[in-house]
Amino acid sequence: MQTAFTPEALRDPDTAHTEGIVRKCVHCGFCTATCPTYVTLGNELDSPRGRIYLVKEMLENNRPADEKTVTHIDRCLSCLACMTTCPSGVNYMHLVDHARVHIERTYRRPVPDRLIRWLLAKVLPYPRRFRFALRAARLGRPFAGVLDGIKPLKPLAAMLRLAPTHLPAAPVRPLAPASAGRRVAILAGCAQSVLDPGINAATVRLLGRLGIEVVSPPGEGCCGALVHHMGREDEALGFARRLVDAWTAEIEGRGLEAIVITASGCGTTIKDYGHMLRLDPAYAEKAARVSALAKDVTEYLETLDLPLPERPVDAVVAYHSACSMQHGQKIGQAPKVLLAQAGFTVRDVPEGHLCCGSAGTYNILQPEISARLRDRKVANIERIRPDIIATGNIGCMTQIGSATAIPIVHTVELLDWAFGGEKPAALESFTPRPLAVAAE
Structure with missing residues (x-):
């Protein structure tokens, strides 16, 4: 795809990176067949190819985002099916991430939208706040139908309906016993630790029986994925730096064979820390090392010699x-x-x-x-x-x-x-x- 980014725009390293991504697109349209929003809505602007055009037009002259562009970028799930399909290697993930940062910085959303996004960013990444909010949602659930009838408040209705009727008690996290050999860290996470803490507990039990020491370093928190996909770059990078610091202390201490992640959405983001922090001289090298060690739990288990199942x-x-x-x-x-x-x-x-x-x-x-x-x-x-x-x-x-x-x-x-x-x-x-x- 031909581009006309101005020299001024290209002085920004993120824009220069985006320009390189856009130029790889050959308009083939293979992505449209696997894009959930295009398959559902049938609108070219709700396909990856259509969104690439919108992002290109927005960033070529560093102009503020407009309502049309925001509407179609907001509808993107960041599912990345287009990247699996694309024969040209277009890194749509980095392109849409950059577009969302630009939108967050240049577009004034309606007040209800701003408030809902602020609420999500200030609650979901923080387990204590999230647990309190879910308990409060039980009181608000009867009003979901009323909120559905007010278009700007539909997201609130969706939140109330998604909230579980009961929350599991947070278990005492069992850490696998110290091992003279293999040692991994596990991401405690944010939303998952509230909605289903049994997932990490099962991981620790399984790895412990396989002789793997599992640690959960102090200072952990959200990986930043939730705010990253809303374009809140400063918050996302703050979460990323905190995790990089926590894991680097373990890597440089007793060492880590892997960083095991049980939420695949978090895994995708953590594996991209090397890119996200590439321009930060204090973190670029450490972030790349963390990304290289990050493994989905199944990806890590695949490297182990598992016994015959005890309970087939x-x-x-x-x-x-x-x-x-x-x-x-x-x-x-x-x-x-x-x-x-x-x-x-x-x-x-x-x-x-x-x-x-x-x-x-x-x-x-x-x-x-x-x-x-x-x-x-x-x-x-x-x-x-x-x-x-x-x-x-x-x-x-x-x-x-x-x-x-x-x-x-x-x-x-x-x-x-x-x-x-x-x-x-x-x-x-x-x-x-x-x-x-x-x-x-």
Whole structure:
């Protein structure tokens, strides 16, 4: 794609990087077939190709964002299916991230939109605040229908509906015993630590039984993904620096073999820290080292010699590959191979490349499009008649779980169960048949 960025615009390193990305686009349109918003809405400007044109026009002359551009960029899920499809290697992730930063700096959103985004940024990344907000949401849930009738307040209605009816108690985090050999850190996280702390607990139990020491360094916090995707760059980089500092202390102390991440959305962002902090001389090298060590839990488990499963389960598992897993981190087979190794019958979900509509805060900020994508995803899952749904991202678990009675759990919870750990809480009422009985 030809560009006409001004010399003044190109003096900004982020704009120069964006210009290089835009020039790689050859207008082929392969991305449109796999873009969830284009498939759903049928508007060229709601496709990656259309958005690339909008970003190019906005940034070539460093002009402020306008309402049209903001509307279509806001509708992007950042699912990155376009990057999997693109034959030219267009790094759409960096392009849309830069566009969102520019929008945040130059566009004056309507007051309700500003307030909702501020609320999300000041609550979701902070576990104590988030837990308090979810408890308060129980009181507000009866008013969701009223809020639905007021267009600017639809995101508030979506928040109330997504809030769980009860919260699990935060368990005392079991750290795997010290080992003379392998040692990893685990990301405690923010939203996941409130919505389902059992995920990390299952990870620590499983790795501990495999002889891996697991540490959770002091000073951890949110990875910054939630605010990063809202264009709040300073906040996102602040979270990133805090995590880099915490993990660097461990790396330079007793050392780390890997940084294990159980939320694939966080994993995609942390693996990009090297890029996000490349212009910060105090953090560029440390951030790149952290990104290199970051591994999804299934990506790390794949490197280990797992024993035979202690509790093989006769159950059909629909594996939902989160967008941040398959498109962001390019991890496709490892979770399914591990589940099969654990004794489960694994089935792919039809149209598995399409997003479920969660996408961080998307199901709050774009509730109508999100609901259409969720319903399409759930219909595809239910078509294959699974006993259990497994995925690697808490956002997908919340989104899909809100529209189906099929229990949904994190992949690592099933692996921990099969290899000698506790039965996942979400499967409390699920009674599998022993494999030996099923074979008779």
